[in-house]
Amino acid sequence: MGIRVIAEKCSGCKLCVKACPFGAITVTKKLARIDIAKCNFCGACVEACKKFNAIELIYENVQTVDKSKYRGVWVFAEQKMGGISDVVFELLGKGRQLARSLAEPICAMLLGDQVASAARDLICFGADKVYLAESEQLGVFIEDTFTEVVTGLIKEHKPNIVLFGATSIGRSLAPRVASRLETGLTADCTGLEIDPATKDLLQTRPAFGGNLMATIICPNHRPQMASVRPKVFKPVQRNELRMGRIIKYDYKNHTLTQRAQLLAVVKEAAKTGGIAEAEIIVAGGFGLGDAENFKIIEKLAQAMGAAVGASRRAVDSGWVSLPNQVGQTGKTVRPKLYIACGISGAIQHLVGMQSSEIIVAINKNPQAPIFNVADYCIVGDVLEVVPALTKEIEKIRLAEQDELTVTDGELESQLVSSGVRQS
Amino acid sequence: MTKCEVVIVGAGPAGIACGYVLAEAGVDVIILERGQYPGAKNMFGGIFFADQMNKLIPEFYTEAPVERFVAKKHYALLINDSEVSLNIDSEEHKKPPYNHSYIVRRSVFDKWFAEKAKAQGATIICGTAVTDFVWRDRRIIGVTADTADDDDNVLLADVVVCAEGANSMLSEKAGLRNRLSMRARCISVKEVIELGKDVIDERFGLTAREGAAYEYFADATPGMLGDGFIYTNMETLSVGVGVVISELYGRRNPPSPNQLLDRFKNHPCIRPLVKGGKTLEYSAHMIPMDGFRNLPRFYTDGLMLVGDAAGFVNNSICHEGVNMAMASGIMAAETILANRQERRYDARALRQYEHRLKNSFVLQNMKNSRDFIDILRTHKELLNNYPHLVQDVITSYFKVSDVPKSTVKRDISRMLRSRVSVVKAARTVMALMRGGI
Amino acid sequence: MNIIVCVKQVPDILEVSVDKETNTLIREGVDSVINPFDLYAVEEGLRLKEQYGGQVYVLSMGPPQAIATLRQGLSLGAERGILLSDIGFAGADTLATSYTLAKAVKKIGHFDLVICGRQAVDGDTAHVGPSLAEKLGVPHVSCVIKIHEVTEEYMIAERITEDAKEKVKLSLPGLITVCKGINEPRFPSLKWKINAARTRVEVWSAHDIGADESKIGLKGSPTRVVKMTTPQHHRAGQMLEGPVGEQVADLVSKLRERQVL
Structure with missing residues (x-):
């Protein structure tokens, strides 16, 4: 495997320089040069050079297996x-x-x-x-x-x-x-x-x-x-x-060698509201400002029966613990509903939640990248929007329960015992 | 605890020059630098007088990262909306060694110089702030870095050289100087403005690696003790103003340094030189101006001060700092080498350092311009009345009109008599000659 | 005990971003740093050395600039720094990398423990540690969060899994990969900084470690990158306008329509 620039075809146009994600190409004297130590042979430059066809990947056909x-x-x-x-x-x-x-x-x-x-x-x-x-x-x-x-x-x-x-x-x-x-x-x-x-x-x-x-x-x-x-x-x-x-x-x-041995297992206490399995996640980010404000996320999550997620910066700031972190260095989640509150949407966060079914984003900056992946966008102050949303949800829940009480007393008592309704 | 022969605090021109000479002689020397690399903390972009450098590394300019050499010097009085200037454009200065005057950016230059010292065998440790000395029997025997309570952060040495720069806490801790007074400092603000080589060459009439150093007085800092400057880097200009702090804060509504710089840049004679450029960086820093009369003691048992830490900045019109810093670093090194055999670095032995300084241009030039600032301060007419007068004289004389020149001359001499006392002017000139320039 | 810590120089991943117009990485001004997980590995090696005696070597593969990373290891307290640098190593995937590291470890000779960071933040694979253990023919434990005990024959380490902490007895020589939280990495001391500045980082080529040319670099890598694209995750987001009350009511009715409330 190798790569080469065909000098007579190269026009020195630098399209390949722009295309190379590894910064491996320089153009000197109208000729592209590829730094083999930086090159990952990804072929992005070959693609970019379609007009001139001056770069080619050289494959050595080593068919090692049938x-x-x-x-x-x-x-x-x-x-x-x-x-x-x-x-x-x-x-x-x-x-x-x-x-x-x-x-x-x-x-x-x-x-x-x-x-x-x-x-x-x-x-x-x-x-x-x-x-x-x-x-x-x-x-x-x-x-x-x-x-x-x-x-x-x-x-x-x-x-x-x-x-x-x-x-x-x-x-x-x-x-x-x-x-x-x-x-x-x-x-x-x-x-x-x-x-x-x-x-x-x-x-x-x-x-x-x-x-x-x-x-x-x-x-x-x-x-x-x-x-x-x-x-x-x-x-x-x-x-x-x-x-x-x-x-x-x-x-x-086979003779099974066993050079390691499990001595003990300490189960971590079952985490309530684990984000990996949750159907609804309410996630908070750095936009909340401090640990005290982060509590409104917990309140909304509680009202919705949702798990609490967080961005890396919110976790790093100590407002919420590591198991709640969503993203590249945290967990990948795929809930039915993901509500991102005060999360700007760094790429590391997006890769962890973008396959959620429905995404709601609440952020004061209309340019925040989180809006690019959201189905429903609210530009506004999280400290206003989130409590308002919590109130609205609580209202609905109460109404639902009233309805149930009227129509079916038995079901009501079941709901209370299963903890859906808070008494 | 780690031990070496000499520890130098600060990898600037003074510290590196000292380390270079010592390492060359085979001394086990360690230089500790606070910044992440030598020059990291340095915003200096200006004229570097380099005859000391040239002695250390002959023809250094062929390999060092110098921006340009100074081919043109321009001294100007800015008055209201005009300027009267003196241009020095000498063919001699355009040939090696270029009158030992170069325009350098220290963030790049210091790195290069440090590598040269390393190649000689000096050890340079960056990212390390020295917090205090280690004392034994009232003698300095080493330094501590960052956290003092750990033996791993102590470095013992036969002798310490402090090349810490202007705000030297260590020289205060050693009891060699008092805290600098505000009066004794100059604040300098500077912008680096990108114009590209072609534009710079065209505006300043330069070719290849020729550079220009423009110094402005009088209304560069209106009514205040200070100056303005433009230096040509390769692709950028360093544009700035310096003003003595006491001038700034002695006023009721002092202009901010930024305002001074903006005013300077917008002067009708400056604007065409800097217009259309993109400001890449902005910096402000303090320059010590102890002057000859307020210099600290340069040495004590086990310690020498070099460069800015010792106050070796010439307050004269020449702005000589880096050259003196290097010279003092070299002299400290020579003092160490002279005493190395006996390994005696107490105050008596290090007195030799002061002798060397006294016999060199360093202290002699400092002495020569010992009263420069005071003269300017007490003779405000030098920066206000006289420049305006010069301008009036010149503009009236060269004014094209139907008034006969004989009449003009008569008017001028009348104007001179009314605005200048000959006796006073003579006295000012005498004072300047004696202890100013 | 003789400990070899594998470290990697990586771009500061939090600074990396993509130029929206050209779809390429913006590299300007992005520093190279030691992989953050490797700092825990170095620290754990140093602590074991301080407790049980022995030496710590830091080992890396990369371009000549990676010497800076090994110097950082030395300035923290490692005795020896070795960089594997050779044009032939370029383009290595995790298999070729672990083969190369294994050849170097074998050249170093005797070791009791190899420590790796759990993963490198640029590749994020977490493959090299286990793969290297296999190439060295020693057992390994991944994601170690605590070391309880070390003897000449074995160590007892605690690893972290999704839902538990497991105590594992690992026979030595062996390999562990360590997680964030195992320790708090120290700052370099003046003594070790001086030592680092005065210690030469050894640079070994493919020839020096006796590597089989067909097993290193691109040639020795079964996997190959064939395409790089910018992730597309655009959704036609619907902006909910009006005062907060309206926005919220609007959202709730939309979510109910889609039956998630």
């Missing part, structure tokens, strides 16, 4: 205590689309101790086949043993694509597996597609803190591996009628 031998889209079925993580259902949804355009099967691999019952779930959620490895040693996640089993499975069955959730387990396991298999891995993909021409997997992910989107391929190695953050793709619907095969994997041929 691609035709690799078939199937696989999903690593992360589970905890037999419960499959939600991200797996999201990956199965996306994986099914990919498998369909390749006309290949979609499979899951499930590792654990006595987790066979979960294998059936994976089929209901779309897997054609489930590779099941069960052992006491696989009861808890340890990198060594899981790497051993996962690479063993991959080597034996040669999948074309393997997807992992970008969870703490996935992020620790996938690179180790890719490293052992000497293949490529792309982290935190937000888009996965099959290139109709080459049948390669086009993996899109944010780069430079979300300022740019990079599309990455793994042309000469198999399997193609990618990880995806939770909540990026939509989960598939469960279908009880689906059929599939469960294939037990006889890992016993």
